[in-house]
Structure formats: structure tokens, C-alpha cells
Amino acid sequence: MKVRRAIRLLSTFFSNTHDPKFKANFLSHFYSAQPQIDHFAAATSSFGTDPDIDSSAFDSAQFSVPYQNLGNQKQNPQQKSQPTWDTKYRDEVNRRIFGKANANKKRRLKIEEEEKEEKKRTLARALLQAALDGPDEEEEEGEDVGVKGEDQKSLSVGIIGAPNAGKSALTNYMVGSKVAAVSRKMNTTTHEVLGVMTKGDTQICFFDTPGLMLKKSGYPSRDLKAQTESAWSSIDLYEVLIVIFDVHRHLSRPDSRVVRLIERMGTEPNTKQKRVLCMNKVDLVERKKDLLKVAEEFKDLLGYERVFMISGLKGSGVKDLTEYLMEQAFKRPWDEDPYTMSEEVMKNISLEVVRERLLDYVHQEIPYNIGHRLMDWKDLRNGSLRIEQHLITHKESQRKILVGKNGSKIGRIGMEANEELRSIFKREVHLILQVRLKR
Numbered sequence: 001m002k003v004r005r006a007i008r009l010l011s012t013f014f015s016n017t018h019d020p021k022f023k024a025n026f027l028s029h030f031y032s033a034q035p036q037i038d039h040f041a042a043a044t045s046s047f048g049t050d051p052d053i054d055s056s057a058f059d060s061a062q063f064s065v066p067y068q069n070l071g072n073q074k075q076n077p078q079q080k081s082q083p084t085w086d087t088k089y090r091d092e093v094n095r096r097i098f099g100k101a102n103a104n105k106k107r108r109l110k111i112e113e114e115e116k117e118e119k120k121r122t123l124a125r126a127l128l129q130a131a132l133d134g135p136d137e138e139e140e141e142g143e144d145v146g147v148k149g150e151d152q153k154s155l156s157v158g159i160i161g162a163p164n165a166g167k168s169a170l171t172n173y174m175v176g177s178k179v180a181a182v183s184r185k186m187n188t189t190t191h192e193v194l195g196v197m198t199k200g201d202t203q204i205c206f207f208d209t210p211g212l213m214l215k216k217s218g219y220p221s222r223d224l225k226a227q228t229e230s231a232w233s234s235i236d237l238y239e240v241l242i243v244i245f246d247v248h249r250h251l252s253r254p255d256s257r258v259v260r261l262i263e264r265m266g267t268e269p270n271t272k273q274k275r276v277l278c279m280n281k282v283d284l285v286e287r288k289k290d291l292l293k294v295a296e297e298f299k300d301l302l303g304y305e306r307v308f309m310i311s312g313l314k315g316s317g318v319k320d321l322t323e324y325l326m327e328q329a330f331k332r333p334w335d336e337d338p339y340t341m342s343e344e345v346m347k348n349i350s351l352e353v354v355r356e357r358l359l360d361y362v363h364q365e366i367p368y369n370i371g372h373r374l375m376d377w378k379d380l381r382n383g384s385l386r387i388e389q390h391l392i393t394h395k396e397s398q399r400k401i402l403v404g405k406n407g408s409k410i411g412r413i414g415m416e417a418n419e420e421l422r423s424i425f426k427r428e429v430h431l432i433l434q435v436r437l438k439r
């Protein structure tokens, strides 16, 4: 749709232009993969001159498709199915089968780094989807626009669980699927806002509780005592605490530390906090009877007001959980500006938009190992946003595919991404994409 609109704009522009020389020049601009001197000089200034790097560029400034306030269009960017491959499992397999426990610390760090990146991207995708979807019917009912301070309701929700229990996936699902607006920011190392959901008059902030080390007894480890103590004491700050665990894993290989955590949280009363138990990853459990068995196992834990069987990834049961949380909210002004998108989120969205367009145009031709980096992000004085991203490949053949004939592919990717970013950020965007060959 958007390409068509851009093409339409270009055709109108052309039909009003009669100078054939001008047309020819313009077209050579449009399709040229060669950087245009002025823009390129600016675009590469942050890079220095690396003789080993060859590049081709798209610069949105060369294509004067006028900015229009495109509003909150309903769009459906075809979401590519993401590999659900979890590198932790690969690591575990290597460790068990090949005994590579400590073989490669660097590799582990790299994997962790990749996982972090993937999480950021997942969040960005969810936010992007939400931003593009616009408010759905349910949200329109409650219209959060202009909800007065005295009518606002808020709730803080902490999520606790072992690594891999699915805390992020659940939050992303809740925040991403029903978001009227979103923001995400880091507070301290122990309080990370996982996401903010604003729906109707209610805003729910989800907090991660990282850094909680458990001993076999289910109590905090003495290692890193100060750090973990502050993390543990922070748990009480939330009005609702979600204790989440991987029920599929529990059925096959129960982890005593997780069981103790569930028991501890379910027995220790806290009159100021409601606690719920979430049996996550139910989609992986084949025999649903097994779920009842697990529910039975924890039925005497009176500290939990409710038990939810959910799939944070696929969404089953999440609606009930969300409704429950909405009901718990207190009359209190919102903590977060629902329309704030943090810069970090915006940056990730910009990468994600380009990545999606890339996948649309190069499909499987481009392996996932192509480097994709945000090189520059600037708020310009005229109110526009300058975004520079580089696609880095080691192979000339890949560079050619990305650039396309006379730069047509990178040009198209750039045009579409630029327009999409304008409509998401509601401002003029100056996008520069460079395909670089690193020898």
C-alpha cells in the first residue's frame, strides 16, 4: 500500500514535470546505489575512512516524497515467524552431550548478548505491532485519551520466576497485544520496567525482579548478599506479585528451587500484596490432565489468590489474567506518560522496521549473519529525526543482492522503511541505509 502511495506521489510529480533531462537525472538518483557526494560525506562522517569497507547507500533525503501526517493507519506488517530457538538449549545440549561446560566462555557471553538483543527485538516488534494496529474496539470503548488524573487507575505488578520461566514473553504479550501506548525504561538494576500497559482508564506497570538468587532451600543465596537482599525486599513493593513457572518443565524435570520459591511465596502472607500463581507454557503440555495434577500439588498454598494456566507466548489464558489485574487497579494517577516511547524503544523499532522490509525483499537469500547496526540517531533542529543504519556483509555477492540492480533494492527498502517510520513516529524521518562490504 505504502509503496503504491509513494509511487503514486512520484507519478504525480512526474506528470507535472516536463523536462526530460530532469526526469533522467531524477531517475538516476533514485536507482543509483552510488552515494551522492554531499549526503554520503555526511553519512560516513561518523565512520572514518576504512579502506577495507566498500559501501552503497540509500538516503531518504534524495527522495523528496513529502511528509504527510499519516495518522494511525491500520496496517498489517506481515510478521515473520521468528525462530523460537532458544540458544540456552543448544548450550545445554553441548554441555551434556559434548561436555563443553566451560569450553567457551566467550561464546557464552556472545550468546547472552544475542539473547538480550533478541529480547529487545521481540519487545520492539510487539510495540511496533501495537503502534501500527492502533487502538482496537475494546480500547476505543475506554478511550485513554484525556483520562483525567482523578479518574486514572494504576497498578504495579512484579513478576518473579526462575530464568526461562517466561516472564518477558508474558509481559510482551500483555503489553504488546493490548497496548494503547507504551514506554519502557530502566530504573535500577533491581527494578526493571518490563512494560507498561495502558487500557481505558487503567495503567499497569510490569516489573521484572532480576538478581534473585535462590538456594536449594528456596531462600536467597548468601552470595551477592547485599544485591539480592535489596532485590528480595523490593518484591513487597508491588501491589500484585505474579509467581510464574514453566509447568512443562515442572512435569518432566521439577526444579526443587522453583518448587521452594512457589511454596515460599504461597505461604508467607503479605496483607498488602495479592499474589497469583501462573502455570506457564501450558501449550507444551500434551495431556491437559497433567495440568490439574500440578494445580492439585499447590492447592494448599493459601497465599495465592488465584492460579492461572497460561501460555505467555501463545496467549491462552492471558486474557483472564489481564482482566484480573485490571480489577485490582487503584484509583491513582498514572506513573507513566502513556504516549512516551523511550528512545531505546524507538531505536529498536527503527531497526525492526528496516529488518522487516529487508526480509520482504531479500527473503532467504540473506543469511541471518548479516550485520545490521544503528550508527547514528539524531534529533535535528527542524524537528526531524536522522537515523543511519548500516548493513554489513563480508561477501560481495551478498552486497550485490542487498543493493540490487542499480541500487533498486536498497532504494525500495529504504523508501518503504522511511515512510513507515514517519507514520510511526509521526514526524519527518531522514533515513540513511548503507550496505557495506567488510573485507
Ligand SMILES: Nc1nc2c(ncn2[C@@H]2O[C@H](COP(=O)(O)OP(=O)(O)OP(=O)(O)O)[C@@H](O)[C@H]2O)c(=O)[nH]1
Pocket: 084, 085, 086, 161, 162, 163, 164, 165, 166, 167, 168, 169, 170, 280, 281, 282, 283, 284, 310, 311, 312, 313, 314
Ligand atoms: N512454548 C512456550 N514457550 C514459551 C512460553 N513462554 C516463554 N517461552 C519460551 O521460553 C523461553 C524463555 O522465555 P522468556 O520470556 O525469555 O523467559 P524469562 O523468564 O524472561 O527469562 P530470563 O530473562 O532468563 O529470566 C523463550 O524461548 C520463550 O520463547 C510459552 O508460554 N510457551
